[in-house]
Amino acid sequence: MNFLLFILFILFVIVIGIIPFFLLYGLSDFVRVMLYYFFGYRKKVVVENLTKSFPDKSTKEITKLTRKFYKNLSDVLIEGIKAFSMNKKQVRNRHKVMNAEIADKYLDKGQSIIALPSHYTNWEWGTMSGGLFFKNKNIALYKPLNNKWVDRFVRWSRSKYGTELASIYKTIETFEKNKDHNSIFILAADQSPSKSNRAVWVDFLGRETAFLYGPEKYAKKYDLPVLFVDIQRVKRGYYELTFSVITDHPGDMPYGEITRLYAQKLEEVILNKPENWLWSHRRWKLKKEDSK
Numbered sequence: 001m002n003f004l005l006f007i008l009f010i011l012f013v014i015v016i017g018i019i020p021f022f023l024l025y026g027l028s029d030f031v032r033v034m035l036y037y038f039f040g041y042r043k044k045v046v047v048e049n050l051t052k053s054f055p056d057k058s059t060k061e062i063t064k065l066t067r068k069f070y071k072n073l074s075d076v077l078i079e080g081i082k083a084f085s086m087n088k089k090q091v092r093n094r095h096k097v098m099n100a101e102i103a104d105k106y107l108d109k110g111q112s113i114i115a116l117p118s119h120y121t122n123w124e125w126g127t128m129s130g131g132l133f134f135k136n137k138n139i140a141l142y143k144p145l146n147n148k149w150v151d152r153f154v155r156w157s158r159s160k161y162g163t164e165l166a167s168i169y170k171t172i173e174t175f176e177k178n179k180d181h182n183s184i185f186i187l188a189a190d191q192s193p194s195k196s197n198r199a200v201w202v203d204f205l206g207r208e209t210a211f212l213y214g215p216e217k218y219a220k221k222y223d224l225p226v227l228f229v230d231i232q233r234v235k236r237g238y239y240e241l242t243f244s245v246i247t248d249h250p251g252d253m254p255y256g257e258i259t260r261l262y263a264q265k266l267e268e269v270i271l272n273k274p275e276n277w278l279w280s281h282r283r284w285k286l287k288k289e290d291s292k
Contacts, residue, residue, distance in 0.1 A: 006149035024078060029058065029161040032074035036067065046070075049279045053205040068275035072121065075236065080124040084157045088132060091161065095122070095129035095239050102243035103184065106225050107136045112183040114219050117229035118190040118266050119278035126231065127200055129241070130186060138163040139178055140186040141171060164184030171214060179222045180215050186229075189215045189262055190278075195251025197238070200259040210286040216258040219250035226250060226258055228265045228271050233276065249257040 019027065035041040046069060050062050057065070065216040086094075089198040106113045115130075117123050130138040140158070144167050145151040155165045163186075166174040175185065189212050199210035219226045233239055246261045247253055270277045 002147045003149055004274050005147055009150055013081055013084045016081040021237055024082060027075045028078040031078060032070045035074060036070040045282060046279045049283060065275055072276050076122050076124060079122050083125055083128060088161060090126060091128045092132055094237055095125040097129060097133040099243055100133050103227060104235060107182055110182050112179055113225045114185045114215055115229050116187055116189045116215055116228050116262055117231060120189055120269060121231045121232060121233045121276045123188060127158040127163045128161045130184065135182060137178060137181055137183040138186065139174060139183055140165050141168050143168050157251045175222060177216050187215050190266060192283055192285060200256050201288050202260050202263040204263045207284060208288045209284060211259045211263060219258055223251050228262060230269055
C-alpha cells in the first residue's frame with residue numbers, strides 16, 4: 001500500500017511539475033475552495049486559534065482572516081509539490097535571501113550557527129534556497145514521513161541543491177557530528193512540543209504557550225549564535241528571507257530568554273499579517289499546569 005501511495009504521489013509531482021507558474025495558482029485557488037468549503041480541513045481548529053489569539057476581532061473579521069489563511073495554505077501546499085521540479089534559477093529568483101551577510105559574518109570565521117524560521121508563508125523552499133545562497137553546510141532538522149518511499153524521495157529532492165535533511169530523532173547525533181564543520185542548523189521552532197514538562201513556556205499571542213526547548217538547549221550547549229529567519233511573501237510565488245540576530249552569546253543568556261526572544265520576533269511577524277501563519281496546527285494543545 002505504501003508503495004502504491006508513493007507511485008500516486010510521484011504522478012502528482014509530475015503533473016504539478018508540468019504546470020507553469022502562471023497557471024499554478026489557478027490550481028491553488030481550486031485547492032483552497034476544496035479545503036475551505038468542501039472538506040473544511042481543520043476549520044474548527046483554525047477558527048478557534050484565531051478567535052483566542054485575536055479576541056478583539058469580530059466574527060466577520062475572523063471569517064475574513066480564515067479565508068485568507070486557506071489561500072496561504074493552498075499556495076504553500078502546491079508550491080511544496082512544485083519544489084520537486086524547480087531548477088536553481090527558479091529557486092534563487094523566488095526564494096531570495098536578502099541579507100546573507102548577517103549569517104556570513106559568523107560562517108566566514110568558521111563558526112556554526114542556528115537559524116530559526118517558522119511555519120510562516122513558504123518555509124518549504126528554504127531547504128533548497130539555503131544551499132544556493134550559502135556555500136557552507138546547511139542541515140535542516142525535519143520529522144521523517146511515515147511512508148518510507150515518499151520520505152526517501154523528499155530527502156533526495158530537498159537536498160539536491162546542497163541542504164542535508166536530518167531526522168529530529170537524531171538531533172543530538174547531528175549536532176555532535178557537524179558542530180565544528182561550519183554549519184547552518186535550520187530548525188522550525190514554532191511547533192508544539194510533545195510533552196509540556198519538556199517545554200519552554202512563553203507569553204505568546206496573549207496566551208501561555210509551550211515552545212520547543214531544543215534550539216535553546218543546543219545553542220547553549222555548543223555556544224552557537226542564533227538567528228531568526230523572517231520569510232515574507234512579496235507576491236504570489238515570490239519570497240524574501242531576512243535574518244536578524246537573536247543572540248551572539250547564548251551561554252550568557254538566562255534560561256528561556258532565547259526562546260522568548262524568538263517568540264517575540266515571531267509574534268511581531270504574525271501580527272503584521274496573521275493569515276500567513278500555520279493556524280491549522282494544534283499549537284495550544286498543551287497546558288502549563290500539566291507540566292508541574
